[in-house]
Amino acid sequence: MTLRRGDISSMLEVLPPFAIRVAATLRLSDHLGDGPRSAGELALATGADADALGRLLRYLCSLGLYREDAPDRFALTPAGRMLTGRSTGDLRQWLDLDGAGGRMDLALAGLLHAVRTGGPGYPAVFDRPFWDDLAADPARAASFDELMAAKSARVVPDLAALDWAGVRHVVDVGGGVGRTLGALLRAHPHLRGTLLDRPPVAEQARRQLAEAGLAGRCAVVGGSFLTEVPAGGDAYLLFDILHNWDDETAREILGRCAAAAGPAGRVLVVEEVPADDDRNGRAMDLKMLVLFGGRQRTEAGFAALAAKAGLGAPTVRRLPCGFSVVETAGTTSRGDG
Structure with missing residues (x-):
């Protein structure tokens, strides 16, 4: 160029x-x-x-x-x-400086700090990590939930259209207030589900899933996937989770889910997976660095991450919405050491 x-x-x-x-x-x-x-x-x-x-x-x-x-x-x-x-779309929500979207943009002022240190720049701008900052402002947290709802509405129809016939129990790791898991359960009546998220979010998910009439088919667990994930699933779903984390933490999360899935199960990572030379992907990669110290991974990046977790090479399926499903098999080892 x-x-x-x-x-x-x-x-x-x-x-x-x-x-x-x-x-x-x-x-x-x-x-x-x-x-x-x-x-x-x-x-x-x-x-x-x-x-x-x-x-x-x-x-x-x-x-x-x-x-x-x-x-x-x-x-x-x-x-x-x-x-x-x-x-149409959610452009105004992403630009609103009083909401989570605009605040994430303002955090880019921390790019220099992120490049110098290799860690997130968000705390250098707002004096606390992203998730703590979000939790401190209910209105901002609600705006973030709206943004994630719009993203879920774009991705979930393609995700639900996949073949889930061989799955009995899906565990949505970091599943938010339950929109994705709820949609999967409605689309596939044979499925049972478990949702894991931080206790305050899990309580919201419990209410929303109950209101949707899904409480009998879904358990909700308040906890952290940084320490453990619920056992018993044969498919573990990580929707827009791993790009929030550095390679070491992402390896631990992936390995922990693979161990919980067992050798007969699988882990499904749902994210945007850019081509190596994709400009938007490179921009998102820098944003993930600034916001969380995370990383937007290419296919090669996911293959390297799976190898670090002691897993086989993942398969990547592109969805019409622009997201991808990166699938790895479960394992008998813990994978988080």
Whole structure:
């Protein structure tokens, strides 16, 4: 790839991403959804300063998100409409600086710390690790749950469409509030399930699965997969879990699940598995480093991880949604030493 000076200058521009995130956080596109409004009207609706907001709006007009049809009369463009809550996808949720998505973006200010130390940069920016920070703010935690729900809704139909006939009992490790496991149980009435997550999350999962009428087919365990996982499953599901962890911890988690599955069981890792030269995959890899000290793994990365855990070479199945299922066989050894 050959880059010109102008290309480098474009890469260095930091204002557009922040300005767009402020627009998303203030719900400017939603407030403009019913027609043009003035900066003063929008300031009253958003609790912002009218002069400062007008200056932001005019800059966003230059980016093409809004237009100023008459002096101090701002309107939506098709691009700006993508930032409304009524648009498809979850773009606004990811950009909201008051929510978990935007806060994860702000954590990228810790990239230098992460590169210097090899550990997460999130605590260097917010004074505590990601999960502790999330637990300290119920509203932010709820926004994170919404983001994960949207991701689950995109992936679960493809996951449920796989052949589960040979599975009797699936253990969802780090299964959150139970959306993925609940969907699998509804799609496959022969399945039983166990969900493991931190006690506060597990309590939410217990309520939601009961409300869905699945309590009789599903056990919920409050605990940590960093120490142990429930026995008795023949398929152990790790949905967007391993990329949160460094290789040593991920090896321990994978080995622990494989040992619980036993030689007749299997471990199913569901994540985005980028190609070696995929730019988005490389970007996600750096984000995982900053947020958690984790890693976004390629097929070769998963093969190396399985080998470190004493497991055979995994198989990788690409799903239509863009995620992949990385499958390894269970083992008789503990694999976490």
